[in-house]
Amino acid sequence: MLFLIFLIIPAVYTSNCSHHYNGMDYTRTAILTIKGLPTNLVVNPMNKDLHFTLIDLESLQNDNVQTKMDQYILRENMPIKIDNINGQAAAVDIKNEKVYLASDDGLYTLNSSDKAQFLSNKDQDIVQLFKPNNSEELYAVLFPDNEVYVIDVHNNEKRKLENVPCAFILAVDDDENVFYECDSKYVKMLLKGFQEPIEFVGIPKNSARAITVDNSNRVILAANDGLYWLTPNNIIPGKLMDLDYVPSGIAFNHDEFYLSTNGIIYKYSSEDC
Template identity: 65%
Template sequence: MLPLLVLLVISKASAELCPYVFDNQSYSRTSILTIRGLPTNLVHNPHTGDILFTLIDLESLQNDDVQTKMEQYILKNGEPIKIDNINGQAAAVDIARNKIYIASDDGLNVLNKTNKATFVSLKDEDIVHVFKPQNTLDELYVVIYPENEVYTVNLKRNEKRRVDHVPCAFILAVDSNENVFYECDSKYVKVLLKGFQEPIEFVGIAKDSARAITVDGSDRVILAANDGLYHLRPDSLIPRKLMSLDFVPSGIAFHDEDIYLAANSMIYKYSTAECE
């Protein structure tokens, strides 16, 4: 048995190395990218380990007289690679088919092996967000500007269908039961349960504080808000807070137990590898 003093030293060292807590588990944090601008719409590709993200130019974002400048990037081996043949605005990974979809201001695209975007559907549509449920092969969710209406796109038939009872969405995630979690008009986070007509509003989350939303590997819907990360459940109006944050997040993605969070000029990786 280790002496008590040794145990205390080990415990203190572990706490200093892993001071971040997510869902009662200790994490360490490293910065995996520093870049000028606001990275958002984070997506992890488990086939390559790459992170896809949209980079927003903050000067154009704060100027109402100009169109917000956005660029699509891949973070590969620590280096940001710009997808320079498209005005990308979001990305989604189809894990089953090993495809990457890029939402642009001129339709839906796929990414080829040379990191170039190739048009596939919805010509002339300004797509500002895209989400790929992993339990369906042929269906994507897209958000189309200027009304930010939500559609499903059948990739096999190349058809889109309006999602009823969701007025608009700025952030969007869909769980394996086809419950649609969204935030509209910078107000409150809601869920439209499959088969229902009236969305349900989550309580306890401040207005205009939702920043990003995703589904983790356990099919949990995780919201990144101004003050931390929350688990949104379809059977409860009260979110469960999983983590407090000391910065305002702009994007979130998961891979196994690893968490990726974006903020102004930064992308962080939270890991349990050094905390066990």
């Protein structure tokens, strides 16, 4: 029991303003250390909850068992496990004040008691979610083919997103341009109204780890060597930050952002710089 208690240690380390993102200085704080790989980070700006999926690395490396994943809320630097769901991702609907949860048995919402409540798509294995701020639609990636579907959450209808063959990571900007990484292991974008995706150059093959949209509608990619700004009008991404670890998740909340790696979630802030 004592061993298990020390697997979770909140806010253990703070660095000075030695981290540089987009030309600005940031402090870095380890707000959580936990056994496993935290990924699929997303912030709820309404209450500052940080949602993440925790992957059990031993099961991930064992081809004979199903990968074990649990859904968590990090609230005031303390992790809360959503224990009535096999969670795999979360998405925040700011306009309708909802949190959607992806599971291996359909789409759920989070109720006021931090419990998962079934919504739709029974028996479907949803592995990724993305909710644009200016749209009523929810983007979902379904296992085993990792095809992308667009879900109308009000009418409980979904349609396949054509011209995106599959996605392991996914983000959609306010102009409905789709950014993703698929079997090619290169990051691509599908501009709205076009049928052929465009491949970004300069990002090493199989190095993309997580992708999101920040509060300024900029698509930010976390790759093995750092953070990149992906824009619809340039196939060469802008390098915003170097990293000395391999990231597994990224999320923004105004001037703060979060990055995760094996066993740790970091918070970056410019407030004290």
